[in-house]
Amino acid sequence: MKRRCIMKDSDIMKIKEKLDKNIKKNQNLKGKVKLATKVFENAIEGIVITDKNAFIEWANPAFTKITGYTVKEAIGEKPSILKSNKHNKDFYKKMWDALINEGKWAGEIWNRRRSGEAYPEWLTIMAVKDEYGNTTKYISVFNDLTKLKRNEDDLNYKTYYDALTGLPNRLLYTDRLKDSIHIAKENDNKLAVMFLDIDDFKKVNEGLGHIIGDVLLKKVAKRLNSVVKKGNTVARMSGDEFMIMCPNYKNEQAIINEVNKILKVFNDPFDVEEHKVYITASIGISLYPEDGTDSNLLIKNAHSAMYKSKEYSGKKYTWYRPNMNKKAEERLVLENDMQDALINEEFSLYYQPKVDSKTNKIVSLEALIRWNHPTKGMISPGAFIPVAEESGFILLLGEWILKKACKDIKEINKKVKSKITVSVNLSAKQFESDNILNTVDLAINNAEIKTNLLDLEVTETTAMKNERNAFKIMNEMKKRGMTLSIDDFGTGYSSLNYLKRVPSNTIKIDKSFIDNIAIKKCDATIVKSLITMCHSLGKNVVAEGVETKEQLEMLKEFGCNQIQGYIYAPPLPLEEIKEMIIKQE
Structure with a gap:
């Protein structure tokens, strides 16, 4: 009896051990289920579970967030409630x-939200099979690609379109031209x-500021785009x-008609904030295949023709001719020659006197290269000088x-x-350079002269550009x-208020x-x-370019302080101007 009791205790112990194992196993299983549920509920991807017939059994919160359908609305429906009608039958087949042959499918698909908005998603569908290989369920996991697509579109836009005007940029224009x-x-x-x-656009930027200049460019782009023939491309290459x-134009007259339409947009002023801005433009034209058979050559030749238009006063468009590239070659030679000229001392300074209107004596000189x-x-x-300014040699x-x-x-x-003082012209690039003050100080110190002997001349437009820095x-x-x-x-475009502040x-x-002034009363006034x-x-006031006695007498009468011009003397070499000053004393 006692032995049987002991055996029973032993059996009980074994049963207890088995129960403990099962409890632990169930606890682990519950933990895994709990963890899986947590992942399912908190996943940023939409997850949908359907039965073997593709009826939705369950979906996670991300599904609702992406599609707009609640889980309650989705259960019992097929995923076709999301169908966008952007894909044909062959796509779904x-x-x-x-899914039938491989047990999975993945790809990009367009679906439709509850709101009616179509959206792109990356969808992965997996078939769940039992031990006999029969499909029991389908699990779908998807990501909303809307933001990614938008970023791709933005990147594509920035790559091929001008940010300021919205027109195709150089890259897209060149691709289309090819x-x-x-x-x-x-x-x-x-x-x-x-x-x-655009002719003299630099003056607009310098006179009215770059913000006004940018607004003007937008308005020009809009007008150009509105008049060109359908199928033609307008692009912004850079700047102005x-x-x-x-x-596929029919004849040259068709091109002339198009050019005239384009030039006509510049007949009326552009309203930019409180300003009415009048501008003109110059156009160069090259033709395929006569003037080139590749995109770069056609653009280059049209560019050369455009510069010819600028050379001829009043001529607003020019057809390319083969000898035009000679001008570009000459410019390159000129740039190289200027470098050599500085080394070989080919430059010199001439001086034009400024004469006191009361004493008729020279009081200052303007240095001219x-x-x-x-x-x-x-x-x-x-x-x-223009070439020196553009190349930076200035x-x-x-x-x-x-x-x-x-x-x-x-x-x-x-x-x-x-x-006697001397006036030196500062170019815009000089004036805006970081070391302009050091450059001036060095010139004065090297010559060992008093600073009050040097007068620095800055053009009105240069002084108005970035006014705060210029005034500083x-x-x-x-x-x-x-x-x-x-x-x-x-x-320039200065105001009376500017004159007061400068x-x-x-x-x-x-x-x-x-x-x-001697023939037009309004000019004299x-x-x-x-x-x-x-x-x-x-x-102090200086009148420059005075050439006649009538102009001189009127300026004296108006109280102009100094007179500069051929009425007294043209620009002269150093030795001649020295003699002139010595004689007056």
């Missing part, structure tokens, strides 16, 4: 063939390429440069001018009793003892205002009023 050339070649068609550049492509080329002779500053050349002018004025003042530099120069002149006053000692009235206003603000 291939999907089911893969495609059009290929089509034209296959079909024996013609193709025209136009290169459009646009291109138009006209595929001259270039005596060893083979080409004297080259006009109008020919090489920084080196400007530094040389400053140093030479300071040395020359020291030499002149040694010969005379009265103080000008005030620093004045603190050092130099004087400052605003050159070409009246040619920290200059002198205002130089542009020659364009002086030319007609403007000049007289400007002189009076400058005097009331404590500013």
Whole structure:
């Protein structure tokens, strides 16, 4: 009896051990189920479970978030409630063939939310099979690709479209041009390429600011896009440069008609904030296959033709001709020659006097660059200064001018009793350079002259560009003892308020205002009023480009402080100007 009891205790112990194991196993299973449920509920991917007939049995919260359907609404329905109708029957047949034969399918598909919005998703469907290989359920996992697609579209847009105007950019234009050339070649068609550049756009940027300039470019783009023939492409290449492509044109007259439509958009002013801005444009045209059979050559030749349009006053479009590329080659030679000229001392300074209107004595000189080329002779500053500015060589050349002018004025003042000052023009690039103050200081220190002998001339448009920074530099120069002149006053977009604020000692009235004061009453009134206003603000006034006795007498009558122009003397070499000053004493 006792033995049987012991056996029973042993059996009980075994049973207990088995029970403990089962309890532990169940606990582990419950933990796994709990974990799986947590993953299911918190997954960012939408998850749908269907039976073997594809009726929805369950879905997670992400399904609701993505599709808009609640789980309650989805249960008992088929996934076809999400169908977007963007795919044909063949698409879905291939999907089911893969599920039946391979047990899974994955790919990009468009579905439709409860709101009716179609959206892209990446969908993976897996068939769940029993031990006999029969499908019992399907599990679908999907990601909403809307944001990714939007980012891809944004990236694609930024790659191929201009951010400011929304027009195709250089890359897209070139791609389309290549495609059009290929089509034209296959079909024996013609193709025209136009290169459009806004005339003197730099003055708008400098006078009204880059923000106004950007708004103007947008308006130009909009007008151009509205007038070109359907099928033609308008693109923004860079800055103020646009291109138009006209595929499959009938004859040259058709191109002329298109050009005239384009130029007509510039007839009316552009309303930009409170400004009415009048601008013009120059166009160059190249033709396929006559002027080139590849995209780069056609663009290059249209560009050369556009520059020819700018050379001819009043001519707004020019057809490309083979000799036009010669101009570009000449420009490159000129750039190289300028570098050599500085080393070989081919540059010199001429000086034009500024005469006191009351004493008729020279009180100041303006330093003007001259270039005596060893083979080409004297080259006009109008020919090489713009090239120097565009290439950046103006920084080196400007530094040389400053140093030479300071040395020359020291030499002149040694010969005379009265103080003679020298004016040096600062280009926009010089004035905006980070080391302009150091460059000026170095020139003065090397020449060992007093700072009040140097007057620095800055054009009105340069002084107005980035006004805050410009005024800061000008005030620093004045603190050092130099004087400052605003050159070409009246040619920009300055206001009376600007005249009051600008920290200059002198205002130089542009020659364009002086030319007609003796024959046009309105011009005389403007000049007289400007002189009076400058005097009331404590500013000195210089009239430049004075050529006749009538102009001189009127300017004296108006109270203009100094006169500069051929009425007294043209720009002269150093030795001649020295003699002229010595004689007056």
